[in-house]
Amino acid sequence: MKYAIVQENIVTNLIVADAEFAQTIGAIECPDETNLGWTWDGEVFAPPGPPAKTPGEIQAEIVAATQDRLDAFARTRNYDDIKSACTYVGCSVPKFGSEGAYCRDARAETWAVLYAMLAEVEAGTRPMPTGFAEVEAELPILAWPN
Numbered sequence: 190m191k192y193a194i195v196q197e198n199i200v201t202n203l204i205v206a207d208a209e210f211a212q213t214i215g216a217i218e219c220p221d222e223t224n225l226g227w228t229w230d231g232e233v234f235a236p237p238g239p240p241a242k243t244p245g246e247i248q249a250e251i252v253a254a255t256q257d258r259l260d261a262f263a264r265t266r267n268y269d270d271i272k273s274a275c276t277y278v279g280c281s282v283p284k285f286g287s288e289g290a291y292c293r294d295a296r297a298e299t300w301a302v303l304y305a306m307l308a309e310v311e312a313g314t315r316p317m318p319t320g321f322a323e324v325e326a327e328l329p330i331l332a333w334p335n
Contacts, residue, residue, distance in 0.1 A: 192216035193223055193234065200227045200234070244317050248307060254321035255303050255328065259296055262331040271296050291334050298329045 192211040194202035200223060204216060211218065223234045242250075259271040266288060268274035275296060277289030306324055309315035318324050 191219055191221055191223065193219040193227075193229065195229045198229050200225055200229060244310075247317060247320065248310075251303070251307075251318060251321050251324060254325075255299060258325070258328070258331070259292075259299060262295070263292055266333065268292070287334055295329060295331055299331075302328055 190206065190208060190211070192204050192206055193200045194204065194214070194216055200219070203219070203223065203225065204211070206216065208218070217229065219234050224236070226237050227234050228237065256271075263269070263271045263274040266274070268277075268288075271292055274289055274292035277285040278293050280286040280289060303324065306315065306318075306327065310317050
């Protein structure tokens with residue numbers, strides 16, 4: 190039989206032994222798939238959850254999601270992305286020129302707000318967000334000019 194040595198609810202070692210020996214050392218019978226690092230809640234063994242994301246990983250995800258938000262907005266008017274829309278600033282076609290100018294300004298305002306938030310995190314005056322959903326509501330609203 191397979192048994193787990195559990196310390197502070199974490200499987201720290203696995204052994205194959207008979208029940209009598211396992212009982213003498215406090216080992217707990219476990220399913221074959223149980224592995225080191227699994228948890229034991231007193232009734233069930235479970236694999237560990239995913240590792241916690243680092244602040245750098247969270248920041249990278251927030252930055253990427255912010256870019257995706259800007260690009261998705263530009264696509265609502267058939268631009269390839271926000272950069273493509275910005276190239277129409279000064280265009281001789283008034284509709285495209287005004288949309289390009291709006292996208293240029295919206296992009297700049299969005300990044301200014303996001304980087305100010307991230308500076309607050311770095312300064313310790315704001316907790317690290319857990320993800321994009323936590324900061325999205327603070328970003329400028331994206332709405333095409335009439």
